[in-house]
Amino acid sequence: MMDAARLFRSLSHRKKTKSNPMNNFLSSRAQNLRQGEIRSLFNRSKSYKNVISLGIGEPDFVTPSTIINAAYQGLLNGNTHYTANEGQPSTRIAISTYLEKKGLFYDPVDEIIVTMGGMGALSTALMTILDPGDEVLIQDPQWLNYRSQVQFFRGIPVPVPVYEQDSFSLKADAIEKRITKKTKVLMINSPNNPTGAVIHPEDLTGIADLSIKHDLLVISDEVYSELVYDNSKHISIASLPGMKERTIMVNSLSKSFAMTGWRIGFAAGPTEIINKMTVLQENLVACAPTVSQEGLIYAVAHPEEIELMRKEYEARRDMMTELINHIPGLSCVIPRGAFYIFVNISGLHINSRDFSEKLLRDFQVVVIPGSAFGEKGEGFVRLSYATNQQLLKEAAERIHKFCNQLLEEKIL
Ligand code: PMP
Numbered sequence: 001m002m003d004a005a006r007l008f009r010s011l012s013h014r015k016k017t018k019s020n021p022m023n024n025f026l027s028s029r030a031q032n033l034r035q036g037e038i039r040s041l042f043n044r045s046k047s048y049k050n051v052i053s054l055g056i057g058e059p060d061f062v063t064p065s066t067i068i069n070a071a072y073q074g075l076l077n078g079n080t081h082y083t084a085n086e087g088q089p090s091t092r093i094a095i096s097t098y099l100e101k102k103g104l105f106y107d108p109v110d111e112i113i114v115t116m117g118g119m120g121a122l123s124t125a126l127m128t129i130l131d132p133g134d135e136v137l138i139q140d141p142q143w144l145n146y147r148s149q150v151q152f153f154r155g156i157p158v159p160v161p162v163y164e165q166d167s168f169s170l171k172a173d174a175i176e177k178r179i180t181k182k183t184k185v186l187m188i189n190s191p192n193n194p195t196g197a198v199i200h201p202e203d204l205t206g207i208a209d210l211s212i213k214h215d216l217l218v219i220s221d222e223v224y225s226e227l228v229y230d231n232s233k234h235i236s237i238a239s240l241p242g243m244k245e246r247t248i249m250v251n252s253l254s255k256s257f258a259m260t261g262w263r264i265g266f267a268a269g270p271t272e273i274i275n276k277m278t279v280l281q282e283n284l285v286a287c288a289p290t291v292s293q294e295g296l297i298y299a300v301a302h303p304e305e306i307e308l309m310r311k312e313y314e315a316r317r318d319m320m321t322e323l324i325n326h327i328p329g330l331s332c333v334i335p336r337g338a339f340y341i342f343v344n345i346s347g348l349h350i351n352s353r354d355f356s357e358k359l360l361r362d363f364q365v366v367v368i369p370g371s372a373f374g375e376k377g378e379g380f381v382r383l384s385y386a387t388n389q390q391l392l393k394e395a396a397e398r399i400h401k402f403c404n405q406l407l408e409e410k411i412l
Helices: 005-016 021-025 039-045 065-076 088-100 118-127 144-152 172-176 202-213 273-284 290-301 304-322 352-363 389-411
Strands: 112-113 135-140 156-161 182-188 217-221 245-251 267-268 340-344 380-384
Touching: 021 088, 021 380, 039 352, 065 290, 088 112, 088 118, 088 267, 088 290, 118 144, 118 182, 118 245, 118 267, 118 273, 135 144, 144 156, 156 172, 182 202, 182 352, 202 290, 217 340, 267 273, 290 304, 304 340, 304 389, 352 380
Parallel strands: 135 156, 135 182, 182 217, 217 245
Antiparallel strands: 112 267, 245 267, 340 380
16 A cells, blocks of 8 residues: 555656656646645755655634534534525624624624635635736735636736835825726735734724725735734724625634634625525535534534644744844844744845745745745745744744855855
């Protein structure tokens, strides 16, 4: 029998050696699909020993056992069937109650759909909305799957720069400059991947006003909404006046509840859009996994259970930003949410891809080049602190040595 390691080796070998005649059958859209840089670096890191990965953005915690138990009980109770395409009523009621506690009012009957993770919500939303040639405003740098999803669904991604001097908060005037007759959608993501930024409340109001003025639909990706620090609370753009009717709010339990493998999330928005997303979901995947819907019901009713994880992320952020800001050639602004630090490497005069490749090769630490997230990400690397404090310290030491080495090479 083939074990997992052998399978992995044989697949990567096959990819390199064979030019497959079956490529002729691929659609032009499929041919243009590329594996994201995060995955490929992660795969490459497997050929090194003693690697510390600050690369992949997923919690290092296992899902709280209470959530696992609730899902298990659901299965034992016979809940092993398909559910309604939009999710079982009890799941939608649980989501509606969870949102209500945050001051967001959505009718579980026809304003909420349960999806396969945040990605399921994002892709179904984009497929439902986009016609070929529609322009979608996306901040730069941004999580790379936005761009490829929009392109795959024949939309045109239009980058809107964010800047370190603004703590990477998205600004209404930068958006407005890029609006054309073809602009249909604005995608926002706060707390943000890759920068960890939380959009400043004044900027959020400015963005809301602008969306109303230019009649834009906003897709607000709030998958990190539970992970905000410094005693602040997440604000959804959907809660601002006039915004609920033009916002598709996307959320997921992946990050907040450490449930990436459960593939469970949801979208809340205007009835007409949610209804069409439901029909589309019927055609694509039928429904989100029933067992995960059972886990969700328990999880969203007990957000206090993730407070310890949130506090631990905050402690790691404080430790890591302090360490980074003491490494020669590196600096970072303090991110207010998620579990990423966008580290400025411009003092080292090396591009972000070379930095990441050499760091992996020489010191076995994985970070993601900022350029993978867009043109404006160059000069930065993304580092995830979803790893325990001991490993983070060890990684910081290795990065310190690496930067010293780079600086010495420059001087000699
Ligand atoms: N949005 C952002 C900004 C993300 O970073 C991710 C995951 N990395 C997702 C959506 C997708 O999350 P899920 O696992 O819920 O599909």
